[in-house]
Every structure is written in structure tokens, then in C-alpha cells.
Amino acid sequence: MEGTFDLTRDRHALSVLQSAGFETDGEVTFTREISASGKSTVRIDHRIVTLGLLKDVLEFEIDIHGQRDNQYLLNTASHIRLLDEYLRDDELRQKTTEAFRSWKALCEEKDTALRETYSEADLDFFQHEINEIEAADLKEGEEEEELLAKEKQFKAVKSSFEKLNAVISSYDETLSGEMYEMNHLVQSLDDSDVFRSARESMNDAYYSWADAVDQLRGVYDSMDLSEEEIFDGGTSVSDSAYETAVRQFCG
Numbered sequence: 001m002e003g004t005f006d007l008t009r010d011r012h013a014l015s016v017l018q019s020a021g022f023e024t025d026g027e028v029t030f031t032r033e034i035s036a037s038g039k040s041t042v043r044i045d046h047r048i049v050t051l052g053l054l055k056d057v058l059e060f061e062i063d064i065h066g067q068r069d070n071q072y073l074l075n076t077a078s079h080i081r082l083l084d085e086y087l088r089d090d091e092l093r094q095k096t097t098e099a100f101r102s103w104k105a106l107c108e109e110k111d112t113a114l115r116e117t118y119s120e121a122d123l124d125f126f127q128h129e130i131n132e133i134e135a136a137d138l139k140e141g142e143e144e145e146e147l148l149a150k151e152k153q154f155k156a157v158k159s160s161f162e163k164l165n166a167v168i169s170s171y172d173e174t175l176s177g178e179m180y181e182m183n184h185l186v187q188s189l190d191d192s193d194v195f196r197s198a199r200e201s202m203n204d205a206y207y208s209w210a211d212a213v214d215q216l217r218g219v220y221d222s223m224d225l226s227e228e229e230i231f232d233g234g235t236s237v238s239d240s241a242y243e244t245a246v247r248q249f250c251g
Contacts, residue, residue, distance in 0.1 A: 002031045005061055012081060013057045017044070020053060030054060164220040171213045179206055 007013040008026035017024055022044065031043040032054070042054045051085065072078055084093050114123075185204040189195040 001033075002029065004029045005058070007057075010060060011084075012060055016057050020049070022047075028052070028057075030058065045130070161220070164216055168213065168217055168220060171209075175209075178214075179209060182206075 005013075005028055006026055007017075007028055008023070013028075014026070015023070017028065022028075024045070029045055031046070032040055032051075034040045040051070042049055042051050044054065044057065051132040060075075073082075087093065118126075183202050186195075186199055189199060
């Protein structure tokens with residue numbers, strides 16, 4: 001037995017054929033040979049296939065009518081097709097089909113990854129990364145200039161942090177002792193008018209330096225270089241306190 005069918009409007013048949021690796025413009029030939037021994041050979045476009053595939057492709061092409069025709073309504077395999085026919089919205093049906101296939105593929109990919117690649121520890125790490133991303137409150141279409149400005153702000157605070165560290169380290173390790181000794185020597189000069197002004201200026205300068213460094217040290221200790229706080233407006237120390245310390249230090 002052989003028959004050629006026009007399947008152009010049979011979405012189910014075309015989908016099954018495509019899944020089975022057939023390329024067709026809609027016109028398909030089906031052949032079934034039954035030998036005297038009872039064995040049969042099934043072909044679709046001259047390619048041997050299973051009887052099950054033949055039945056699946058032609059499910060809605062051949063119908064045998066009888067007194068119990070209404071029974072097919074109870075067949076759950078027919079329900080989606082009947083719903084699609086009633087809806088008559090091919091575009092929506094196609095979008096739904098594609099969305100379901102994408103979802104199913106992602107589920108299979110996830111199951112494979114959980115089974116073969118990742119451990120519970122990896123999942124905890126990924127969840128932590130997701131929480132970090134959500135906490136960053138990233139905005140779709142966020143401007144590149146805004147991100148660059150944030151990066152520049154972070155670098156500026158980091159640069160100030162590093163410079164303060166260098167100033168304080170230099171003062172503590174070298175200048176503090178040398179300035180103390182210098183001031184001590186100047187103050188030990190005799191108490192004559194010719195040295196009085198120099199002694200007062202040196203003493204004032206020594207304590208001004210010490211006070212300025214202490215203020216800078218307070219600024220340094222108050223700085224927090226977490227990117228979250230920097231992006232929210234910089235460190236917790238006020239700009240005025242920072243500027244006051246720097247001005248006093250620079251004299």
C-alpha cells in the first residue's frame with residue numbers, strides 16, 4: 001500500500017517529521033509492505049521507519065468513522081490539538097511552543113550540570129553571586145558614562161587612601177623622630193631675643209604638623225573602601241574634615 005499526502009496544513013505531522021530528520025515541502029509519500037509471513041516494512045519518502053512513527057505522522061490524516069466517533073474526545077492526546085484548532089492563533093501557538101522548548105532545554109541543561117558538573121558548594125557560591133548582583137541594583141540600559149564615573153570615583157578614593165597611608169607611614173617612621181629632635185635642639189638654644197622668634201615658630205610648626213597628621217590619621221581610619229559605600233557617595237568621612245586636615249598639613 002502506498003499513498004501520497006499533502007501535509008502542508010498539518011502542523012502536527014510536519015513537526016513529527018522535522019523531529020525525525022525529514023525535510024519536506026509538505027507532500028510526503030508513505031509505503032507499507034506486508035509479506036505473506038506477516039512481517040511488514042514501513043517507509044516514508046522511501047526511507048525505512050518504524051510503524052509507530054508512521055502512525056504518529058498520520059494521526060490526524062486518516063480517521064475511521066463509526067458509531068463511537070465521540071470517544072476520541074476522551075483521548076487526552078487530542079486535547080492540545082483541539083485547543084489549538086479552537087484558538088486559531090498560529091502566532092501565539094508558535095511563540096508558546098518556542099518558549100516551552102527553551103524552558104525544557106534549560107531544565108535539561110540544569111539537570112545535567114547538577115548531575116555531572118557542579119556540587120552543593122558551587123550552588124552556594126552561585127547563589128552568593130546572584131545576591132551580589134541583585135544588591136547592586138543594576139539597571140537595564142544603564143549608561144556607560146555613569147559606570148565610568150563610578151569607576152573614576154572609586155579610583156579617586158583609592159588613590160587618596162594610598163596617599164594618606166604613605167604620608168602617615170613616612171611621618172611615623174622618619175619625620176616624627178627627626179622633627180622632634182630638631183625642635184628639641186632649637187628649644188635648647190639660649191633664651192635671647194635673637195632666638196625667641198625662631199623657637200616659637202619651630203615649636204608651633206612641630207605641633208601643627210603633629211595635629212595635621214593626627215587629623216589625616218583619623219580620616220584614614222574612617223575610610224572604608226567597599227565598592228558599595230563608594231558608589232553610594234564615597235567614604236563615610238566628610239569632605240570638609242578631609243579638606244581641613246589636608247590644608248592644615250600643607251600649611
